[in-house]
Amino acid sequence: MLKILRAGLMTSLQDQGRNGWRQFGISVSGALDQPAMRTANMLVGNDEGSAVLEIVLGQFKAQFQRDGWFALTGAGCNANLDGKAVWTGWRLPVKKGQVLSLSMPVHGMRSYLAINGGFAVPEMLDSASTDLKAGFGGFAGRKLQDGDLLPLGKATRDFSKKAGVRQLLWGNRIRALPGPEYNEFTREAQEAFWRSAWKLSPQSNRMGYRLQGRTLHRKATRDLLSHGLVPGVVQVPPNGQPIVLMADAQTTGGYPRIACIIEADLYHLAQIRLGEPIHFTHCTLEEAMQAKQQQQRVFDQMNWGLSHEN
Amino acid sequence: MQRARCYLLGERAVVLELEPPVSLASQQRIWGLCQRLQGNEKVSEVIPGMNNLTLLLRDPQRNALDAIENLQRWWEESEAQRPESRLVEIPVVYGGEAGPDLSVVAEHAGMTPRQVVELHSSTDYVVYFIGFQPGFPYLGGLDSRLHTPRRAEPRVIVPAGSVGIGGSQTGVYPLATPGGWQLLGQTAISLFDPQQQPPTLLRPGDSVRFVPQKEGVC
Numbered sequence: 001m002l003k004i005l006r007a008g009l010m011t012s013l014q015d016q017g018r019n020g021w022r023q024f025g026i027s028v029s030g031a032l033d034q035p036a037m038r039t040a041n042m043l044v045g046n047d048e049g050s051a052v053l054e055i056v057l058g059q060f061k062a063q064f065q066r067d068g069w070f071a072l073t074g075a076g077c078n079a080n081l082d083g084k085a086v087w088t089g090w091r092l093p094v095k096k097g098q099v100l101s102l103s104m105p106v107h108g109m110r111s112y113l114a115i116n117g118g119f120a121v122p123e124m125l126d127s128a129s130t131d132l133k134a135g136f137g138g139f140a141g142r143k144l145q146d147g148d149l150l151p152l153g154k155a156t157r158d159f160s161k162k163a164g165v166r167q168l169l170w171g172n173r174i175r176a177l178p179g180p181e182y183n184e185f186t187r188e189a190q191e192a193f194w195r196s197a198w199k200l201s202p203q204s205n206r207m208g209y210r211l212q213g214r215t216l217h218r219k220a221t222r223d224l225l226s227h228g229l230v231p232g233v234v235q236v237p238p239n240g241q242p243i244v245l246m247a248d249a250q251t252t253g254g255y256p257r258i259a260c261i262i263e264a265d266l267y268h269l270a271q272i273r274l275g276e277p278i279h280f281t282h283c284t285l286e287e288a289m290q291a292k293q294q295q296q297r298v299f300d301q302m303n304w305g306l307s308h309e310n
Numbered sequence: 311m312q313r314a315r316c317y318l319l320g321e322r323a324v325v326l327e328l329e330p331p332v333s334l335a336s337q338q339r340i341w342g343l344c345q346r347l348q349g350n351e352k353v354s355e356v357i358p359g360m361n362n363l364t365l366l367l368r369d370p371q372r373n374a375l376d377a378i379e380n381l382q383r384w385w386e387e388s389e390a391q392r393p394e395s396r397l398v399e400i401p402v403v404y405g406g407e408a409g410p411d412l413s414v415v416a417e418h419a420g421m422t423p424r425q426v427v428e429l430h431s432s433t434d435y436v437v438y439f440i441g442f443q444p445g446f447p448y449l450g451g452l453d454s455r456l457h458t459p460r461r462a463e464p465r466v467i468v469p470a471g472s473v474g475i476g477g478s479q480t481g482v483y484p485l486a487t488p489g490g491w492q493l494l495g496q497t498a499i500s501l502f503d504p505q506q507q508p509p510t511l512l513r514p515g516d517s518v519r520f521v522p523q524k525e526g527v528c
Contacts, residue, residue, distance in 0.1 A: 022357045024510045025440045124504050134444045136504040228357030228364025230323050252359055252441030260320035288321050289371050
């Protein structure tokens with residue numbers, strides 16, 4: 001068991017997401033920073049897509065009730081295990097009874113905690129992710145609260161030593177492809193989208209990131225009928241301020257789509273802080289696919305390195 | 311046959327969009343195409359929409375560009391699917407606390423609340439697709455006299471089971487959520503249960519009839 005002493009602002013169980021259920025109106029959910037989730041799992045020998053804790057802005061404290069190995073990735077937090085420093089991007093041993101504490105991150109927003117053997121929660125509709133809006137999956141279908149006792153899986157791998165990896169970094173230049181309604185926006189709006197800085201609004205959440213900046217006007221006024229949506233789509237509602245859809249986004253919607261963030265770059269947004277500027281840079285389908293392949297190569301190397309350690 | 315436009319949405323999604331108008335006949339062909347694509351090894355997910363369809367590719371690196379052409383061809387070959395028509399009755403308590411906007415809709419339509427209830431519950435609606443939130447049915451067939459604009463200020467919380475009208479559409483909110491539709495009433499029926507297989511009460515092609523309960527206006 002993992003006993004949650006202090007749950008923090010918003011801590012939830014998330015995995016690679018709930019795919020295949022959109023036609024029932026069910027969101028993907030899953031870790032917003034998928035690379036950080038995969039890295040944490042790899043470090044402790046779990047399947048890459050296993051459930052981890054997604055911890056927003058630190059302020060988290062938990063006690064381990066069995067021995068094991070854990071890894072902390074994502075946002076850079078000052079963290080300690082019974083007072084001894086814990087490094088982000090590392091696998092470290094833990095003894096029964098020890099307490100892990102995370103303070104506010106120094107950079108980034110979301111930290112990910114993986115434990116060897118994983119969390120032993122039942123999968124709902126093929127995933128252990130928490131669907132916070134619908135209230136199912138994860139742990140009791142909700143964010144964690146102080147005092148929760150999370151069941152841990154039986155560790156299938158033991159390790160002899162600590163190990164660290166170089167995490168994927170994030171930044172505020174995010175590549176995007178023009179969306180299906182891109183040409184319905186005025187030239188000024190198109191230029192403003194690429195050339196001006198966008199700020200993350202405090203109303204952003206796991207469903208969507210609301211951006212603040214220049215008002216984007218559309219030439220056309222035709223109404224769109226509801227269509228399928230995927231995370232990364234940038235919608236522009238009538239107020240002209242874009243919304244980037246994130247993992248908990250509704251499955252269908254009808255606002256015009258000015259752009260789509262490329263899959264390889266979507267995780268950057270998971271770590272960008274409120275008020276920080278975001279710049280979108282134009283990219284081609286070919287570049288998007290290369291970026292995705294390159295990212296996969298980094299993970300393949302990481303995986304190889306971790307499985308060939310002795 | 312209605313003309314279709316196919317295009318990529320991001321790297322992984324391919325969309326088929328039909329020209330207006332919306333018709334049940336085209337929607338039936340969309341259901342038919344959805345069913346066919348679900349068995350396709352290159353496709354990981356299919357999402358029907360209103361007069362459109364989005365499919366997600368398993369291996370976009372290899373298939374993204376071909377998929378546009380293929381989808382166009384699949385649409386041309388597609389056949390209407392008329393699923394066995396299940397008629398699902400949904401008991402609704404109309405008006406009062408359960409339907410705080412019944413009088414707004416009545417006023418807009420120039421009818422009495424009782425006439426609105428009678429008209430709203432006299433039609434067999436068709437589920438065009440499920441989307442927005444788990445189990446939320448997009449229903450076709452709302453009488454044009456009942457078309458009512460959404461509220462200027464959306465409610466912070468619409469209770470689960472609320473039956474409402476948004477423009478030319480009517481539907482049921484499965485879960486408590488913010489929402490801007492005009493609320494006519496409420497049902498105690500659960501439209502989504504993740505423990506069930508399938509997890510949603512309704513599926514595309516189903517007919518829905520609202521049945522006024524004696525606790526409300528009827």
